[in-house]
Structure formats: C-alpha cells, structure tokens
Amino acid sequence: MAFDRSQDLPRYSGPVNSSPQKIYDVAVIGAGPGGSAAASGLARRGLSVLILEKAAVPRYKTCGGGLLHRVRRQMPGTVAQVVERECHAITLNFLAARLSFTATRAEPIVFMTMRAELDQVLVREAQRLGAELIESCLVKNLVSHEQFVEIATDQKMFRARFVIGADGVHSLTAKAGGWSPLPRLAPALEWELQLSAEDFSRFGHTARFDFDCIDSGYAWVFPKRDHISVGILSTSRTKQNLPAKLENYLAAIGLKQILKSEKHGYLIPLAPRREPLARGRILLVGDAAGLADPITAEGISYAWQSGQLAAEALVETDLNVATAAARYQALLEKNILRDLRAGRFLARVLYDYPRLRTVAFRWQGQRLTEFVAAVVMGERGYADALKNPASWLKLFDRGKRL
Numbered sequence: 001m002a003f004d005r006s007q008d009l010p011r012y013s014g015p016v017n018s019s020p021q022k023i024y025d026v027a028v029i030g031a032g033p034g035g036s037a038a039a040s041g042l043a044r045r046g047l048s049v050l051i052l053e054k055a056a057v058p059r060y061k062t063c064g065g066g067l068l069h070r071v072r073r074q075m076p077g078t079v080a081q082v083v084e085r086e087c088h089a090i091t092l093n094f095l096a097a098r099l100s101f102t103a104t105r106a107e108p109i110v111f112m113t114m115r116a117e118l119d120q121v122l123v124r125e126a127q128r129l130g131a132e133l134i135e136s137c138l139v140k141n142l143v144s145h146e147q148f149v150e151i152a153t154d155q156k157m158f159r160a161r162f163v164i165g166a167d168g169v170h171s172l173t174a175k176a177g178g179w180s181p182l183p184r185l186a187p188a189l190e191w192e193l194q195l196s197a198e199d200f201s202r203f204g205h206t207a208r209f210d211f212d213c214i215d216s217g218y219a220w221v222f223p224k225r226d227h228i229s230v231g232i233l234s235t236s237r238t239k240q241n242l243p244a245k246l247e248n249y250l251a252a253i254g255l256k257q258i259l260k261s262e263k264h265g266y267l268i269p270l271a272p273r274r275e276p277l278a279r280g281r282i283l284l285v286g287d288a289a290g291l292a293d294p295i296t297a298e299g300i301s302y303a304w305q306s307g308q309l310a311a312e313a314l315v316e317t318d319l320n321v322a323t324a325a326a327r328y329q330a331l332l333e334k335n336i337l338r339d340l341r342a343g344r345f346l347a348r349v350l351y352d353y354p355r356l357r358t359v360a361f362r363w364q365g366q367r368l369t370e371f372v373a374a375v376v377m378g379e380r381g382y383a384d385a386l387k388n389p390a391s392w393l394k395l396f397d398r399g400k401r402l
C-alpha cells in the first residue's frame, strides 16, 4: 500500500537551526529487533526512515538469543542464515522435587541464535526496504517542536516528524520524552560456554529451563552451534548473588569442565512503563517500553511485535500527531498489554509460591509444560488461560480451545 502523503506537514523554518534540513518521516533510535521491525514496517510503506544506532553493527547483545516460534514465523526468511540450532523440545526441570517434563513438537519450538548476527540480519532487511542506517551514532537528546522532533547526536542534528524509541532498558528516548523510570527490572546473567564434546552432546539439543536454583526465577541452557549459552535471572526484589547461583547451578546439572567462558550480565524489564507508551511525536517499543514476558523474561517477540504495531499506528493515522499515539496505545492494549497483565499474575503464582508450583507440577506437570510450549508456539496466550478459571485444566490439554 502506498503511503498517503496528502497530510504532509509543512517544512519547519524556525529558529532551531537556520539551514534547511531534511525532515525524515520517522527516526528510529536503536537497531535491535524492536527498531528493525518498526523501520521495516515503515520503509515497506514508502516512508522515509532513519535508524540511529550507537554501536557498530554487528554488536554483541547480552541475551540467550532464543527466538520463539511465534515470532520467528513473522520475521524475514533471511533469519534462517543465523539460526544456529532448532530445538523441537523444551524441558522444564524442578531440581528440588526431581521432576522433569518435556514437550516436543514436529516444528521447532525455539530457534537458537546469537544476537549480534540476528540483529544484523534484521537491520539489513530494514535497509533493503529503504531505511537509512547510521551506525556508531549516539543519540544524546530529543526536543519536540510543533512540526517535528529534533534529535541531537554525537555526530550531528537530525529531524523527524516522529521518533520511535527502540533503545532498550536504559532508553534515552524515554528519559528525554519525560517518561518515569521502568517500574521493575530483573538482573540476569548470560554466559557463553565452550564444553567438551561429551558434555556438548548431553546439552546440545534441548532448550532447558530449571527451577529451584534461585529465588523467584530460573536458570537455562540454550544450545548453539558449537557452544551453549547458560543464564539465570531472578524476579525477586531482594538482591541475590547471581554469579554464585549460576556456578552452583552448573555444578548441580553436572557441568564442571568448562573449556572457555565469556560472562555477561544485563537487565530485563518485568513491567511496562506506567504511562501510555506514546505521547505526541514519540513512541516507545520493546525493552524501552518495558515489554518483556513476566514469566520467561523473553523480549525479542514483544520488541518485534511492538515495533510492527508502532509502524502500523503511524501508517494508519498518516503521521497525524493528534491520533497516532492513541492508536498505538490501543493496538498495544489489544495485542500485548492484556496478555502481559495475565502473565504477571501467573508469574506471581509461579515464582512467589514455590510449594504451590511444585504441587501443581507434580499433579499436572506434563499438561502445564504443553501449555508453555503452546504459548511459545503462538497457539495460546496467557490471557486465554485466565479468561475462565474453571476451564484452566481443560485449556492445558493440547488441541482443546476455550
């Protein structure tokens, strides 16, 4: 669909900068999955899009790189080049209770990637569709004017009618736009480990999620092409010694001989910002908005989806500043926020009541694991699970619908 330019805004000629300067339709800050989804969606419809990324692409990103089936199928085909392993099985282990459940599917449930390569492929696709990328360009401030936003960077000033903040948990866009801080952040570690051939053959096929190794959280092993990514996170408000917990976890699962390791840590947002996620000419997506799964803490799919929704809202409203923000918020509410609220409720049950969790899994562990797989596949949402509490158990049955 060609973009309707009938409401093109007049060019600004005021006092901000006297030289005539290009005004992009949209500037996207950050070239992670959220930024690339937004830029692709806008460039595809013929809008002029500028992506500003502080790092040089490709850049390392602390992340498990687990791409859920439900988002992989929405991404460009070129992602196949960077999938290091396809996991057709996920295993949930409850170490204290010695319980283990595996859900297996004919199609991959999780696609394992390294984020440097994944993000590079996604931003190249946005460029192929017409977006302009400026790398190694740190955005330092934003000033909203009546007709556009002025973007100060360490290279030069840019102007755009709208700005999409896809700049992660420490979002400068959100700060400059006046949003309050993200209400809850979970610390998480990600270690890249080289193993012996024997160990790698034991851990190299299934995405495993292990409980009871940390308060209010879990640890994981994600197999990559020739190494494993292991990680740990806690949603607890009490400070925990994550490196020590991760070391203990590796010993508990029998991983003592590590040939080489690279250790990283970062933050995951557990709840969206309190205010609406767009105001005036600025929209927030992905981690910048606080859109990550409160149960699994995965955020690539919400970053991708919110980037697409931001693009949709801007296109649908013809870049109309009076309606774009409300349209984006409505799309988020329908497609993401409702589900995240339900997820937060389920996360409390899962993490704050470990005894109840053990009882539930002892009783219905396989069904609950199938439910998790169905959420990852995109067949179910958390909100579906809460719609009718009387039918929770029925819902956990694969194949049955509410």
Ligand SMILES: Cc1cc2nc3c(=O)[nH]c(=O)nc-3n(C[C@H](O)[C@H](O)[C@H](O)COP(=O)(O)OP(=O)(O)OC[C@H]3O[C@@H](n4cnc5c(N)ncnc54)[C@H](O)[C@@H]3O)c2cc1C
Pocket: 029, 030, 031, 032, 033, 034, 035, 052, 053, 054, 055, 061, 062, 063, 064, 065, 066, 067, 068, 137, 138, 139, 140, 166, 167, 168, 169, 170, 171, 172, 188, 189, 190, 231, 265, 266, 267, 268, 285, 286, 287, 288, 292, 297, 298, 299, 300, 301, 303
């Ligand atoms: C340890 C750990 C493990 C995780 N594992 C998974 C997983 O397996 N699967 C999953 O789905 N999610 C996982 N997540 C969450 C996931 O990494 C994030 O939710 C996801 O990266 C969010 O994408 P985004 O595009 O919003 O932001 P990001 O990927 O953070 O991208 C933001 C971009 O903005 C750039 N930027 C920042 N500030 C500026 C600035 N001022 N100027 C210009 N550019 C700027 C950054 O350089 C970066 O490229 C994990 C997170 C952590 C911490």
